[in-house]
Amino acid sequence: MAVHVRADWSRANQLALMAEVAAVRSVLERHAGHEKEPLGPGPEREIVSALDNLCRTFGLSNFERKVLLMCAAIELDGSFASLCALAAGDPSRAYPTFGLALAAFEDAHWSALTPQAPLRRWSLVNLGADVALTTAPLRIDENVLHELAGVAELDARLRPLLGAVLTPDELAPSQREPVERIAQLLRGHDRGPALVQLTGNDAAATRGVAAQAFANLGASEIVIDARALPRDPGEIGRVTQIWARETLLRGTGLYLDAHGLDETTESLPVVLFVENAPGPIVVGADRPLPFARRSAYTLSIGKPTRAEQRDLWAHVLAGVRKEDDDGVGARGIADSLAGQFDFTGGRIHAVGDMIGIDAGVGTVPAWSAACASARAGLDRVAQRLDGRAAADALVLPALQRDALRDIVAHARNRTQVYEGWGMGRVGVRGLGLSALFHGPSGSGKTLAAEAIGNELGVDVYRVDLSALMSKYIGETEKNLRCVFDAAEDGGAILLFDECDALFGKRGEVQYGHDRYANVEVSYLLQRVETYRGVAILTTNMRSAIDPAFLRRIRFIVAFPFPDYEQRLAIWRRAFASGVPTEDLDFTKTARLNVTGGNIRNIALHASFLAAAASEPVRMEHLLHAARTECLKIERAPSELEIGAWL
Secondary structure (H helix, E strand, O other), X not given: OHHHHHHXXXXXXXXXXXXXXXXXXXXXXXXXXXXXXXXXXXXXXXXXXXXXXXXXXXXXXXXXXXXXXXXXXXXXXXXXXXXXXXXXXXXXXXXXXXXXXXXXXXXXXXXXXXXXXXXXXXXXEEEOOOOOOOOOOXXXXXXXXXXXXXXXXXXXXXXXXEOOOOOXXXXXXXHXXXXXXXXXXXXXXXXXXXXXXXXXXXXXXXXXXXXXXXXXXXXXXXXXXXXXXXXOHHHHHHHHHHHHHHHHHHOOEEEXXXXXXXXXXXXXXHHHHHHHOOOOEEEEEOOOOOOOOOOOEEEEOXXXXXXXXXXXXXXXXXXXXXXXXXXXXXXXXXXXXXXXXXXXXXXXXXXXXXXXXXXXXXXXXXXXXXXXXXXHHHOOOOEEOOOOOOHHHOOOOHHHHHHHHHHHHHHXXXXXXXXXXXXXXXXXXXXOEEEEEEOOOOOOHHHHHHHHHHHHOOOEEEOOHHHHOOOOOOHHHHHHXXXXXXXXXXXXXXXXXXXXXXXXXXXXXXXXXXXXXXXXHHHHHHHHHHOOOEEEEEEOOHHHEOHHHHOOOOEEXXXXXXXXXXXXXXXXXXXXXXXXXXXXXXXXXXXXXXXXXXXXXXXXXXXXXXXXXXXXXXXXHHHHHHHHHXXXXXXXXXXXXXXXXX
């Protein structure tokens, strides 16, 4: 039935349009000297035509309506061009002009020609190149012509800017709560253009929330990708004008997706566009954008809560397979995944698709798929350590080993303590799990971080501080924010090697750069305190670390220089089982007073020496490698240390 009604309206609209074109033709024919009786009023119309709607929307006068019809007629009637030339008295002017309209129509008024009058302000007609305003060719905008013909389509010039329209079906309950509030704000835009900012790192959720709010209003939604906006201010003005006309024609709402924009270099086109565009607009961004000329209501849209993520994990996993081979139900696996990973609903579904390709959804396949999904952002800003050192590979005193076990226990049970027992509701400060490993180079600090990662089943990323630090004000904080933001989703272990380069003592402000250096340290203090993963800092000089920073570290673990017994244990683990050895006496090599890192270097060097000679590793290879290693660290081994090796 609706199809027939639409077809009937289209036929009636076409007849109404051509009847008005005929009336304009009659006026021009009389103006050209072809005396004809003026057309009487046409049959009474039962529809509101597209032309009626357009004239009412843009406030066109009767004269402006006729100018628009004259421009449409030359596209709809092949003989209209010759009539224009005849009426103008100039065969070369076979096109509509303002001068012809002023001369032909009795209700003409000059104000219709001004740039702020509707015809030119909304680009309903466009002026051709000519020296005089009244003789310049007039041409109807293509999209306006389609509108008059009853074919309502979005302007083709906006299509390169469009993003995907998402359905809000997968919104979590907590994300649906602000929908009605947003709809109320948008509903009040008749008192002024409504602008709502939705901030948060769940881009799909903010887009879904906006879609639901517009749906509640009964308005269609257009999505524009902010990254596709032109950078030139003049081009921004042109796009803004096109959008302004479209939103008046169709009453659509706009969602502007500004997630992932660089705040300093890419936000200006967004601000220029939004501050000059009419109608209700919802902007989705990671952080609030600085609108100065237009008031914005800002609401935060978070990821699903932990409980909602747990339910979603359980639903996704149960849809793939009920239990793994060990009889662990989907709910148990979901508890583990939700405790470690802070994913959006869309990413949880994507991981579920990855798991479905596997043979099952056991804890290991599900966990591995989640880790792989979380790597995408971090791999761009930090280096993933592939080494998977086992805890028994560490040779440390009992006190330090207990401290490492405590770190693992805190990481594994934080969901129960913070959420189940409510300790996290006391305050978000100090909930981050941070540790400082200090001790001489080669004493096992990085190896310990890898062992913790292996025990927890999460990735370890080394953060290159030299690549993050910048001489430009604000750049270091921005780089660090990128690292922490990327790591939040997967709760990865962030390893800041030689952290004293950035986490050093805040000094007295004597010069301008001192103030900004202190800001960098303060920013790190805040992010480490709130980071929900594990942040490990290593340094060779604990005394160089700012005391205020040390107070915010949950674990401080000293890695001592290994004694004889510890060095002996390290030597016994230094060679892989496949390395051929002969007559190695580790009770002698352990006398060499070096760290575990040096011992591993010596063992590796000796293995290469033996391989080059096609021999098993012997004491002479170790002696050669030890002397080379000692030269590297600028110390001469004593006769007591290496004298008995051969």
